[in-house]
Amino acid sequence: MSITAKAPGALPLPIARALAWARHNLFSSWLNGALTAAALIFLYLTVPPLLEWAVFDAAWTGSGGRACPDPDAACWVFIRARFAQFVYGGYPAVERWRVDLLFALSALGAVALLLPRVPRKGWIAGGVIVLLPSAGVVLLPGGWFGLRAVPTGAWGGLMLTLVVATWGIVTSIPLGLLLALGRRSEMKFVRLFCIAFIELWRGVPLIAVLFMAAIMFPLFVPAGTDFDTLLRALVALSLFNAAYMAEVFRGGLQAVPRGQYEAGRALGLGYWRLTALIVLPQAIRIVVPGIVNTCIAIFKETTVVLVIGLFDLLGAVQAGLADPEWLIGEHVRTSAYVFTALIFWVFCFGLSRYSLRFGNRPSDAPPA
DSSP states (O other), X not given: OOOOOOOTTXXXXXXXXXXXXXXXXXXXXXXXXXXXXXXXXXXXXXXXXXXXXXXXXXXXXOXXXXXXXXXXXXXXXXXXXXXXXXXXXXXXXXXXXHHHHHHHHHHHHHHHHHSTTOSOHHHHHHHXXXXXXXXXXXXXXXXXXXXOOOOXXXXXXXXXXXXXXXXHHHHHHHHHHHHHHHHTOSOHHHHHHHHHHHHHHHTSOHHHHHHIIIIIGGGGSOTTOOOOHHXXXXXXXXXXXXXXXXXXXXXXXXXXXXXXXXXXXXXXXXXXXXXXXXXXXHHHHHHHHHHHHHHHHHHHHGGGGGGGTOOBHXXXXXXXXXXXXXXXXXXXXXXXXXXXXXXXXXXXXXXXHHHXXXXXXXXXXXXX
């Protein structure tokens, strides 16, 4: 048994490791050292004023606009006073437990997918994709199993944002995959139909699509026929985003080596078995970054539904800012938009980090 004596004046091991990491990552060259110094100066100039505005000088308690007298500090009193509206919109207070239950189920599914040692991730993901939308259809509108019916006109805030984003993502992925396969089909009619569909929807602005769905569509249906505005917007978003998902999947399908197709045919596999067992597992892994990028875009596109009278999170914030009680200065508006931006950033950053973790896993596919 040997005992290694520490040299006189040697730094403790944690400090030595920290210095080695800084030397390797921050000061490995004169350029990296200059960039590190510039970043530290930038942080020194911006972080203290930001903390003063957002934390130290900000108004945290109170019940009205008079609680935020300082125009140079954040007004978080506005967020506290309007928080329920930002989350639930006009959803009845006594029925908000249904929204909370759906939020809890979503969080439970997300945690189960994020934890590395939870088994059967595929089954959990399938359950989240299938069961959560089904639970939302039962819980949110009501009218089932004795639940009080809540019209979609009362939906709003973060709840509506998540409903629209989830619907757009869950429906556009399978539709986009079918369109991508159809665009590469050997059947001329199917191929031309998919090409025309994709190019048409990709060439039209989303605002125009929503306007047609909400305003123009009722003019072309028989009198007395009524379709819910939210339902029309959801269908329009599904078709619009399916066209973009189709191009993402098409890139992945084209990236699969031609030899994989030839090997599958040599084994006697038909089109569907070849596609399901050989092509799609490789193509989907390739297009994960593109799919997540499109999902993030869908989440941010939910703010556009404001133009057809649906008050999502951003719409609820703007409605709260229109209250005369809070027309006391730009610091209230700035605080509200910072809060909204932070909410969107949390969801979008979470999606991007999960996709990065998924994409970095080693492939389970056998070597070709």
